[in-house]
Amino acid sequence: MALTVRDLTVHYGSFAAVRDAKLDIADGEVLALLGPSGSGKSTLLRAITGLEPVSSGSVSWDGTDLAAVPVHKREFGLVFQDGQLFPHRDVAANIAFGLRMHGVPRERHAARVEELLKLVGLEGYERRRVTELSGGQAQRVALARALAPEPRLLLLDEPLSGLDAGLREQLAIDLADLLRRSKITALLVTHDQEEAFTLADRVAVLDAGEIRQEGAVRSVWNKPVDDEVARFLGVTTFLDGTATEGVVRTKLGTVELQGLDDGPVRLGLRPHGLKVSAEGVPGEVTAAVHRREHLRLVVRCGESTVDAIAPAGADFRAGDPVRLQPDPDGIAVVG
Numbered sequence: 001m002a003l004t005v006r007d008l009t010v011h012y013g014s015f016a017a018v019r020d021a022k023l024d025i026a027d028g029e030v031l032a033l034l035g036p037s038g039s040g041k042s043t044l045l046r047a048i049t050g051l052e053p054v055s056s057g058s059v060s061w062d063g064t065d066l067a068a069v070p071v072h073k074r075e076f077g078l079v080f081q082d083g084q085l086f087p088h089r090d091v092a093a094n095i096a097f098g099l100r101m102h103g104v105p106r107e108r109h110a111a112r113v114e115e116l117l118k119l120v121g122l123e124g125y126e127r128r129r130v131t132e133l134s135g136g137q138a139q140r141v142a143l144a145r146a147l148a149p150e151p152r153l154l155l156l157d158e159p160l161s162g163l164d165a166g167l168r169e170q171l172a173i174d175l176a177d178l179l180r181r182s183k184i185t186a187l188l189v190t191h192d193q194e195e196a197f198t199l200a201d202r203v204a205v206l207d208a209g210e211i212r213q214e215g216a217v218r219s220v221w222n223k224p225v226d227d228e229v230a231r232f233l234g235v236t237t238f239l240d241g242t243a244t245e246g247v248v249r250t251k252l253g254t255v256e257l258q259g260l261d262d263g264p265v266r267l268g269l270r271p272h273g274l275k276v277s278a279e280g281v282p283g284e285v286t287a288a289v290h291r292r293e294h295l296r297l298v299v300r301c302g303e304s305t306v307d308a309i310a311p312a313g314a315d316f317r318a319g320d321p322v323r324l325q326p327d328p329d330g331i332a333v334v335g
């Protein structure tokens with residue numbers, strides 16, 4: 001295992017911002033720490049880098065405890081929300097800074113800077129002033145600077161959250177590609193589930209200082225451990241049902257889900273887990289909001305109020321009758 005974190009606790013005064021955290025990151029793997037604001041993500045990341053003193057527990061690399069290793073000797077690369085570039089230096093000098101710090105001979109800088117700019121999609125930007133870069137370009141330079149000394153672990157703290165939505169999505173895709181291509185071992189901190197699921201192989205969900213669930217991206221998404229984690233992962237409606245040979249019967253219809261034992265099951269529905277359809281359970285629209293890719297509805301079905309979606313071009317308003325059918329794609333199994 002490359003990085004191993006065991007029983008890590010970090011206090012601010014008497015307040016434990018991180019409690020008994022356990023994490024493993026294998027070589028070449030990307031782990032996302034996902035959690036709401038204030039859950040302790042940045043504290044945990046800072047403790048791993050050595051920037052935050054730990055109260056108890058350990059951080060090790062390849063089995064060696066890092067307690068006595070200062071921040072700059074851990075060989076970790078860091079990227080923060082606002083890249084924190086040096087405003088008075090050009091792009092090349094910003095990237096070369098990391099090389100100088102690590103004693104790379106000056107004559108090798110130019111070639112390495114060129115290579116890194118190519119890697120982050122900014123070829124030819126060497127002489128640009130960093131104050132003239134867009135937010136997305138600045139984050140690419142910050143990434144290049146962090147990668148310059150070939151860190152053994154890249155730590156990214158909300159690297160995309162300062163950018164607007166469209167750009168964030170594109171940069172997340174580019175970054176995912178770069179991390180995989182270069183087989184970079186990385187820890188990403190984010191409050192954005194989509195970002196975590198785009199970028200990471202595995203995800204650890206943090207809440208109130210505790211890691212609530214940890215596992216492969218797909219398995220956490222499809223099988224959150226409890227209602228709270230499910231809610232944080234976009235589930236808005238819970239539905240109890242009974243599974244028999246891969247078919248779950250609920251009061252909102254039947255749904256086929258693989259790999260379930262027969263018996264009671266709790267389903268967690270994301271809005272697209274219920275779709276407007278010609279047949280299905282009848283309900284009445286109580287609210288409708290247009291989104292980019294679909295029409296999002298709140299529907300009253302008997303005693304329950306549920307979220308559902310209709311195609312983007314549909315025109316439903318409060319009071320309209322609809323029929324809903326479950327879609328396995330938007331349904332998780334909780335617990």
Ligand SMILES: Nc1ncnc2c1ncn2[C@@H]1O[C@H](COP(=O)(O)OP(=O)(O)OP(=O)(O)O)[C@@H](O)[C@H]1O
Nearest residue numbers: 012013017035036037038039040041042043044191
């Ligand atoms: N220097 C500090 N002194 C005291 N309390 C702190 C300090 N830094 C953070 N905290 C508290 O510790 C908790 C965890 O903070 P942290 O910044 O790690 O959370 P986070 O999940 O990264 O949040 P965000 O997504 O908003 O950055 C919060 O309750 C915060 O108020």
